[in-house]
Amino acid sequence: MEQADALQPRVGVIDLRQISSQELLNNKKELLIVHNGQLYHLRETRNGKLILTK
Known part of the structure; x- marks a missing residue:
C-alpha cells in the first residue's frame, strides 16, 4: 500500500x-x-515509526 493511500478513508x-x-x-x-x-x-522510535506494546 502506498503512503498516500493510507491517508484515504477505507x-x-x-x-x-x-x-x-x-x-x-x-x-x-x-x-x-x-x-x-x-x-x-x-512510542515513537528514532526512525519516526510508532510501536504499541503492552
Whole structure:
C-alpha cells in the first residue's frame, strides 16, 4: 500500500476519527494508554515509526 493511500478513508468506514501522531503524543516520545484495564505504551522510535506494546 502506498503512503498516500493510507491517508484515504477505507470504503465502508463512516465517521472515522483521524488524529495526527504529533497531536496524540503532544511533542513527547511516549504515551501511556489504558484500554480495557490494561496499560499500553505508544512510542515513537528514532526512525519516526510508532510501536504499541503492552
